[in-house]
Amino acid sequence: MTIDAHHHFWRYDPVEYGWIPDEASMLRRDFLPRHLEREIEAAGVSGVVSVQARQTLGETRALLAMARRHDFILGVVGWVPLVDPGVAGILERFAEEPGLKACRHVLQEEPDDDYMLGTAFNRGIRAVTAAGLVYDILIFERHLPQTIRFVDRHPEQDFVLDHIGKPRIRDGSFSDWNRRIRDLARRPRIRCKMSGLATEAAWGGWTEEQFLPYLDTVLEAFGPDRLMFGSDWPVSLPAVGYGRWVEVVRRYVSTLAPGERRRILSGTAIETYGLDPAGPRTGA
Numbered sequence: 001m002t003i004d005a006h007h008h009f010w011r012y013d014p015v016e017y018g019w020i021p022d023e024a025s026m027l028r029r030d031f032l033p034r035h036l037e038r039e040i041e042a043a044g045v046s047g048v049v050s051v052q053a054r055q056t057l058g059e060t061r062a063l064l065a066m067a068r069r070h071d072f073i074l075g076v077v078g079w080v081p082l083v084d085p086g087v088a089g090i091l092e093r094f095a096e097e098p099g100l101k102a103c104r105h106v107l108q109e110e111p112d113d114d115y116m117l118g119t120a121f122n123r124g125i126r127a128v129t130a131a132g133l134v135y136d137i138l139i140f141e142r143h144l145p146q147t148i149r150f151v152d153r154h155p156e157q158d159f160v161l162d163h164i165g166k167p168r169i170r171d172g173s174f175s176d177w178n179r180r181i182r183d184l185a186r187r188p189r190i191r192c193k194m195s196g197l198a199t200e201a202a203w204g205g206w207t208e209e210q211f212l213p214y215l216d217t218v219l220e221a222f223g224p225d226r227l228m229f230g231s232d233w234p235v236s237l238p239a240v241g242y243g244r245w246v247e248v249v250r251r252y253v254s255t256l257a258p259g260e261r262r263r264i265l266s267g268t269a270i271e272t273y274g275l276d277p278a279g280p281r282t283g284a
Contacts, residue, residue: 001262001277002045002246003074005269006162006195006230007036008053009066016054019109023203024238031234033070039233039242040072047074047277049230049269051136051162052104055079057090060100067099074275075101077136082124091131101273102134102160113143116150129157134273137190138162141173144180151187158189160272163196163232164218169210170202178217185221191272192222194249194264195230198240206239208248215252224260228268 010017011030020027040048050063050073060078067073076099080090094100107116115121128135137159139147144165151159161184167177184190197211218227229249233242240248253261269275 001266002043002229002250003266003269003275003277004040004045004048004231004233005160005228005273006051006077006193007048007233008051008235009033009036009063010053026237027234033066033073036233037070037072043243043246045246046266047072047275049073049075049077049101049273049275051077052079055106057081060094064097064099073099074277075099075273077102077104077134079104080124082128083118083120084124085120087124088127088130091127091133095131100133101275102136103128104136104138104162106138107143108138108140108166114146116143116146122150122153125154125157129154134158134160136160136162140166141168141177141180144177144184148180148184148187151184151190155189158272159187159191160228161190161192162230163200164192164194164214166196166200167214169197169200169206169214174213178213181217182221185218185226190222191226191228191268192218193228193230194218195232196236198245198248199232199236199238201239203239208251211248211252224256224263224268226268227264228272229265 009031012028050067052059052063056079063076063078067076078100080087080103082105125135135157137147165177165181167173197214198206201210231242231245236245253264270277
């Protein structure tokens with residue numbers, strides 16, 4: 001079994017998705033469940049976790065509605081206004097939504113690199129902990145020092161690091177990321193997604209060998225029990241096709257013991273997000 005623990009849906013709007021650069025203009029269209037379903041069937045992926053791409057409650061509700069309609073969507077990483085003083089009440093209103101597994105804020109786009117250390121944001125994370133949800137961390141490599149301090153403030157919270165912390169692969173940067181990611185991995189309640197590497201490399205010019213030092217590092221630092229596969233579809237498409245990235249990761253883990261492969265390809269995601277691959281969802 002393979003579970004894709006990180007992908008996105010959207011109905012394209014040039015204002016809401018103004019972050020899409022000209023060189024990724026292929027992303028300026030709709031990406032909906034019917035499009036992803038074709039990809040996962042071809043790649044032999046059993047189910048997915050849908051992750052927010054817009055910072056609105058409407059986005060979270062839309063993803064949850066999709067999960068109710070499509071059995072292959074096993075869970076949702078949504079957005080809530082974490083700095084809102086009423087965030088605990090907002091989370092309470094989502095308590096009846098079994099599909100909501102985690103929350104995420106687009107920290108990498110905040111002008112203040114220390115945003116995650118702010119009082120209001122950390123109050124919001126405490127509400128996430130109280131609600132029993134996971135928190136996905138989306139950062140660039142430069143945010144790793146702040147991330148370590150942030151995670152240390154919440155020893156009872158389960159975290160997932162998206163895209164192995166976005167190392168600067170296209171620049172050949174490795175040593176600082178390597179040191180900091182190993183430090184972060186010493187915190188036992190953080191997991192890591194093996195996703196986003198091709199996007200951080202030179203589009204159209206990367207090789208699998210180029211990824212090996214980064215993949216080896218997270219495998220050694222987190223171990224299979226805290227690693228999970230993710231595609232980052234469709235954001236990844238300018239750099240790599242869906243099926244190709246599935247092949248890259250499957251090839252990388254092919255030399256591991258069967259149990260270790262299962263953890264990375266499905267088990268860690270199932271455990272972390274409380275997924276039920278066999279359980280049907282209900283709804284319209």
